[in-house]
Amino acid sequence: MVMNESNENYLETILVLNHRLGNVRSVDIANEMNFKKPSVSVAMKNLRENGYITVSPEGYIHLTESGLEVAEKIYERHTILSNWLTMLGVDPRVAAEDACKIEHDVSAESFEAIKRHINSSAGKI
Incomplete structure (x- = not known):
């Protein structure tokens, strides 16, 4: 996966929301970025499949080590x-x-x- 501006923005938003909310869901990201939930769901699938995030059975999104590295940068x-x-x-x-x-x-x-x-x-x- 090529890390582009959109993916970097998603990872940064997850980091910021994690600090603010503790637990982050797709709906939180959609609200923060003013995007529609289906668009966020597609992005989260791509980030998950490429090892930048994990999603718990409850739907909480967590940055992996590589996702955290990009988000913090x-x-x-x-x-x-x-x-x-x-x-x-x-x-x-x-x-x-x-x-x-x-x-x-x-x-x-x-x-x-x-x-x-x-x-x-x-x-x-």
Whole structure:
């Protein structure tokens, strides 16, 4: 399975909802992402078949080790980029939207350089 922006967003959403709700179901993801439940069900099937999530008999979705690794990477990128843009004076709502676009495309090298710059010039985010 190719990890694309959509899959990364699903995994990140599962991570965030897990922290917020404890247990995550497809309906929670659909509500959070404003998607229809059938679309989420198809995505969850693909993520499950490719080893990024497991689904309990009760319908609770859990990230596997590989799913958690991707989700944490994307969440870190989103958080750091969003905070950085806000520090630069961008409206927080716009910063969050832009960070969501950037987080999937920025190279690891560029992201690490941004992190180093932020940590050296403005303190840790």
